[in-house]
């Protein structure tokens with residue numbers, strides 16, 4: 001079956017799946033209520049989003065320089081930093097740090113999904129636990145994430161109860177509170193026994209080397225502080241010049257993710273340290289003794305040079321556009337693979353380095369423009385999908 005035919009079949013099946021429609025209907029309703037409330041409470045967010053758009057324009061135009069500066073700053077903070085030009089290079093660097101046979105706890109990371117990090121680490125003989133609740137459900141299902149921020153958006157509580165009953169060996173009822181408590185119980189000792197913790201970052205400040213991690217569950221906080229070694233994998237596009245700018249990017253990101261304020265914003269800039277004995281700075285206090293940051297290029301520097309598609313790099317990964325997308329509303333993450341929706345088409349084309357791979361997504365976009373209306377960066381994904389289609393047609397032209 002051709003790629004297109006099997007993709008269309010998947011979309012049709014997803015659109016008829018009652019579990020997907022039930023879970024999405026609940027999620028979309030709740031997201032819209034949350035974001036409306038958050039924006040009503042903090043109306044300055046809309047103006048702040050315009051400021052952040054300008055910050056992203058400037059930082060993407062200086063991406064390479066800012067990433068190099070960040071690496072330098074992280075080293076000054078006694079961490080180690082690398083730039084990986086390809087997924088293979090990133091995985092190689094991680095292999096050198098981790099080795100095999102380790103217990104690893106991992107926060108949700110789209111960049112990790114992009115390079116299939118968990119699968120790779122498991123193949124190397126490591127025991128890896130996804131610690132984001134949704135991502136943990138996905139790991140148990142042996143499935144793939146269906147949304148940037150809510151990977152298990154398509155799984156209703158009844159299905160979660162069935163999975164957790166299997167894993168815990170006791171009957172877990174389809175009650176969300178009990179389900180959350182069960183996962184907490186299962187993962188609790190993994191955090192403290194893990195030899196390596198991993199996560200991504202939402203934004204990084206070049207001047208201080210500070211990684212910002214926005215979260216609600218506390219799992220990223222534990223993954224980046226309990227194990228003795230911490231590794232962050234971050235897309236190059238996440239770097240901005242100053243910590244002040246990073247705060248602005250972070251606020252707009254969480255607000256458009258539907259939160260008035262998240263439970264936690266972690267700032268990590270180096271290994272843990274203390275100066276409490278004779279004012280002598282010593283590394284490796286209660287948190288990690290070692291910290292490594294890997295910045296992934298994988299097509300991003302090429303995208304930054306593309307005047308028609310560059311704005312895809314301004315994406316904050318807030319996920320708001322997906323809740324407005326009529327195709328996503330009936331198919332969930334089947335409209336994409338790792339990167340979803342119209343914006344996902346551009347990302348797929350560049351990170352895979354294969355225009356044709358992005359064709360199913362570019363052609364499923366209805367170009368209705370609802371995503372652009374909701375997007376804090378006003379990214380014109382429909383227009384970029386049209387441009388992508390033009391390039392795909394050009395590339396597929398018989399010679």
Ligand code: SF4
Nearest residue numbers: 315316318319321375
């Ligand atoms: S395209 Fe816009 S709305 Fe969608 S995830 Fe990116 S920043 Fe958020």
